[in-house]
Amino acid sequence: xxxxxxxxxxxxxxxxxxxxxxxxxxxxxxxxxxxxxxxxxxxxxxxxxxxxxxxxxxxxxxxxxxxxxxxxxxxxxxxxxxxxxxxxxxxxxxxxxxxxxxxxxxxxxxxxxxxxxxxxxxxxxxxxxxxxxxxxxxxxxxxxxxxxxxxxxxxxxxxxxxxxxxxxxxxxxxxxxxxxxxxxxxxxxxxxxxxxxxxxxxxxxxxxxxxxxxxxxxxxxxxxxxxxxxxxxxxxxxxxxxxxxxxxxxxxxxxxxxxxxxxxxxx
Amino acid sequence: xxxxxxxxxxxxxxxxxxxxxxxxxxxxxxxxxxxxxxxxxxxxxxxxxxxxxxxxxxxxxxxxxxxxxxxxxxxxxxxxxxxxxxxxxxxxxxxxxxxxxxxxxxxxxxxxxxxxxxxxxxxxxxxxxxxxxxxxxxxxxxxxxxxxxxxxxxxxxxxxxxxxxxxxxxxxxxxxxxxxxxxxxxxxxxxxxxxxxxxxxxxxxxxxxxxxxxxxxxxxxxxxxxxxxxxxxxxxxxxxxxxxxxxxxxxxxxxxxxxxxxxxxxxxxxxxxxxxxxxxxxxxxxxxxxxxxxxxxxxxx
Ligand SMILES: Nc1ncnc2c1ncn2[C@@H]1O[C@H](COP(=O)(O)OP(=O)(O)O)[C@@H](O)[C@H]1O
Ligand SMILES: [Mg+2]
Numbered sequence: 285x286x287x288x289x290x291x292x293x294x295x296x297x298x299x300x301x302x303x304x305x306x307x308x309x310x311x312x313x314x315x316x317x318x319x320x321x322x323x324x325x326x327x328x329x330x331x332x333x334x335x336x337x338x339x340x341x342x343x344x345x346x347x348x349x350x351x352x353x354x355x356x357x358x359x360x361x362x363x364x365x366x367x368x369x370x371x372x373x374x375x376x377x378x379x380x381x382x383x384x385x386x387x388x389x390x391x392x393x394x395x396x397x398x399x400x401x402x403x404x405x406x407x408x409x410x411x412x413x414x415x416x417x418x419x420x421x422x423x424x425x426x427x428x429x430x431x432x433x434x435x436x437x438x439x440x441x442x443x444x445x446x447x448x449x450x451x452x453x454x455x456x457x458x459x460x461x462x463x464x465x466x467x468x469x470x471x472x473x474x475x476x477x478x479x480x481x482x483x484x485x486x487x488x489x490x491x492x493x494x495x496x497x498x499x500x501x502x503x504x505x506x507x508x509x510x511x512x513x514x515x516x517x518x519x520x521x522x523x524x525x526x527x528x529x530x531x532x533x534x535x536x537x538x539x540x541x542x543x544x545x546x547x548x549x550x551x
Numbered sequence: 552x553x554x555x556x557x558x559x560x561x562x563x564x565x566x567x568x569x570x571x572x573x574x575x576x577x578x579x580x581x582x583x584x585x586x587x588x589x590x591x592x593x594x595x596x597x598x599x600x601x602x603x604x605x606x607x608x609x610x611x612x613x614x615x616x617x618x619x620x621x622x623x624x625x626x627x628x629x630x631x632x633x634x635x636x637x638x639x640x641x642x643x644x645x646x647x648x649x650x651x652x653x654x655x656x657x658x659x660x661x662x663x664x665x666x667x668x669x670x671x672x673x674x675x676x677x678x679x680x681x682x683x684x685x686x687x688x689x690x691x692x693x694x695x696x697x698x699x700x701x702x703x704x705x706x707x708x709x710x711x712x713x714x715x716x717x718x719x720x721x722x723x724x725x726x727x728x729x730x731x732x733x734x735x736x737x738x739x740x741x742x743x744x745x746x747x748x749x750x751x752x753x754x755x756x757x758x759x760x761x762x763x764x765x766x767x768x769x770x771x772x773x774x775x776x777x778x779x780x781x782x783x784x785x786x787x788x789x790x791x792x793x794x795x796x797x798x799x800x801x802x803x804x805x806x807x808x809x810x811x812x813x814x815x816x817x818x819x820x821x822x823x824x825x826x827x828x829x830x831x832x833x834x835x836x837x838x839x840x841x842x843x844x845x846x847x848x849x850x851x852x
Contacts, residue, residue, distance in 0.1 A: 339724070363727030376725070378718035381711075382785065389715050392708050393726045399704075402711040429785065445726075 286313045286336060286453060286485060291345035293331055293509075305331040307509035309345070315452070318479060318486040318500030322493065322528070324536065327506040329489045330371075333455045336487070338362045349453070363393050367446035367484075369439070371458040376442030379431030383422060383441060386430050387411040390445035414444050417474065436467035443471060447478045454479065456488040460495070472499070493525040493532075503528075507535045552810055558683050564802035565687070566751050567770055568694040568795030571778065572701050573744035574771030575794050580705070581717040581737045586642040586768050587627045588745045590649025591620035593764035595746025597653045600662040600759035609670045613750045620746020623649060624738035632731045654761050661760040662753075669754035686755055693751060694795050697744060702791040704740075713737050745771075769825060774798035776832045783836075804828055 293306040305328045313319055323329050334340045336347060338359030347355050349365050370376045377386045388402045391410070408426060415423035418440045422433070430438060439459065446454060456475065460468035476499065479486055490496050496503050503520060505513035505528075513531055515523060552560075570588065577585035599616030603609055623645055630641035654660065674685055704710045715723040716733040724730055745767065753759040778797025782789055808824045809816050816824065 337725070339721075359724050360727050360729050363725065368725050370721075370725075375719070375721055378715050378722055380718040381714060385711055385714075388708075388711060389723070389726050389728070392712070399707045399709055401706055402708045403706070427785075 285315045285348075285350050286487075287311070287346075287348045288332075288336070289346040289348075291332075291335065291347065292343045293328075293335055293340055294343045297343065305509055306335065306342075309509075309511060311504070311511060313485055313487070313502075315350075315485055316483050317502060318484075318488070319502045319504060320496040320500045321487055321489045321504055321506065322491075322496045322532075323506035324532065328509040329506050330457055331509075332506065333368075333457050333487060333489060336453075337366055337368060337455055365451055366453045366455060367393070367449070367451040368455045369442050369446050369457070369459040371461050373435040373439040373442065373462055376445070377430045377438050379429070381430055382427050383415075383430055383433070384408060384411055384426040386441065387414075387445055387448065390448045393449045393451075410448075414448065415441070417477075418444070418470075436463050436471075439463060439467070439471060440474070443474055443478070447482065450482070452485055454484045454486045456486065458489050458491060461491055493528045496528065497523060497525065505531060505535070552806065555683065556806065556810075558687050560802045560806045561799060562687050562690050562755060563752075564799030565690040565694045565795065566748050566755065567774060567802070568798040569697050569744045569748040569751075570767060570771040571774035571794035571798045572698055572791055573741040573748075574768065575775045575791070576701070576737055576741040576744075578772065578775065579717075580714055581734060581741075583631075583638045583717070583734065583738065584642070585624070585627060585738060585741065586639065587623055587645045587649070587738075587742055588771060589764045589767045590646040590653065591623040591742040591745045591764075592749040592752075592767040593653045593759070593761060594623055594649055594656070595620040595749030596753035596759040596763060597656045597662070597749075597761075598746075599750035600664055600753045601657055603664060603667050603669065603754075604662055609668055609672070609754070613670055613747070613754070616750035617743050617747040620749065621739040621743035623746075624740075624742030625735060627742075628735045628738040632734060650761070653764075657759060657761065660762075661758055663758050664754060665757045669757075670751070671754060690751060690755065693747075697747070698791045698795055699788070701740075701744070702787040705787045705791075709736075766822070766825075769829070770798075770801065773801050773825060773829045773832070776829055777801050780832045780836045801825075801828060 288309045288311045291306055291309040295303040295305055309332060321329050321332070331340060335342050338354070338357060338361070342355060346353060354362055378389070384403055388407060391407060392402070411426060412423045420437055420440060422437060422441060430441070433441070439462070443459070460471050463471060472495065486500065488499065497520070502514070502516040504511050504515070512535060570592065573588060577583045595616040598619040599612045602612035602615055627642045627645040630636045630644060631638045636644070671686060671689060674689055675682060677685060680688070705714060712723065712728045713733045713736065715726070715728060716730050720730055749764065752763070774797040775794055776797070777800055778793035779790070781797070782793040784790060784793070805821065805824055805828070808814060809818060809821070
């Protein structure tokens, strides 16, 4: 379970470039729920995920994983709970290392780096088995340099890497946005498989309204650092892409003036 | 080149192989260009020589020199990580400070070890080997052991984590790697190796001098670049050993250039020769790739 209470993030506090990126996020995601996150550019979606992961320190508010208060825990202290896939296919893997070395890094996530060999026959077997799920033939290229793989292949490997260690939370930040439609569909397929298998608590940021409605069981919309819309259950089931687009347009034109009445329209 | 000067060149090349491995760790593995080594080479030599003159056991003195140099690396890492001082600048600051510290450690510009016991003393006359062979074998064994240990280390979970930090910090962090800790460890290890090289150099050459470290970084880089342009491999063992081979080849090339009368070089031309050698080593792989691309294009046509 993830709970955010009154979460605020301000960049460059006290400087002329000060930016209020999150302005009081209250959000509780029960164990095993899959939430899709939408919102226009600069709404604070990535900031929210990065703050939950611990890459960014909150200026105010609280974050809990289950009962555990992790607000002050640095990112590396949260990796036992959190797996992530980034938007940039190059960000989730090391181009200078081989495929198997990358997998070995993810395999060691949440454990301490020790002086035992990073790779052995047993781990290689696990990696090969996992990679075979992709049907991309990467299982035969364990010793290739990651940088030689295409963006789609790298993103696929990042996704598998996120699932190598048991974790309870999966954070996906537009992880299919940089891919061609066919690869994006493949990645989304495997994503769903992994989530179902491991019963993960998921937050998935997406630009695609279709994706936002087709996946998961709840959709939230961010606007200027606030959650302006939280959709679940039957109401969400009746929602169409065009309804979401309407909401988007509203948020844009109304800007600051968006008031409680309009929020109620959706709620 | 006489056999005597050949062995001498080999000896220095092997010692600087440790420097090359250290430079490889910072420049290539951690992506942290570190110029501290100019100071930490001398620091390793200065601390070891001073302790030996004070009567401390030669092995302890060598270990102390190595640790002192490792600490110099920690200072550079601290300046960079704690205060966001650019890595290059942080290392220049430490290097500059070390110049004074090395003079303070020795109490004078140089310390002679000619009359003192050194780490080589126990091996004198072993198997009836003449000294000049024994010395080369001794430093070769040191360089090899150092190289193999580093290669082994880079293949462990900890070492792999260090390589990830140099390649993609964000990914490393997302996988639970404490980035700063790896940078500290890497700089300590790198400068420790360089300090060990300084300590061995002082003992094989019979002196420590406050200026002996000048240019260490360029020599180390030259060795790394020469080694890597000759042996393109992804195996850590090959890469680390190619640093040592690169260092030896660099020394041989320099010494041949200086000895070839028809070229008319004198010892003071060393820096120009170094620069040209490094430039050649950098140009060579690029020309080779261009040539290969041209060949491939011709085949297709
Ligand atoms: N490191 C940073 N420093 C300053 N401003 C930032 C930083 N990261 C994000 N921002 C700003 O915060 C706002 C939210 O950004 P982000 O969370 O990336 O939006 P998105 O919803 O598109 O993912 C944007 O206005 C962005 O410019
Ligand atoms: Mg974003």
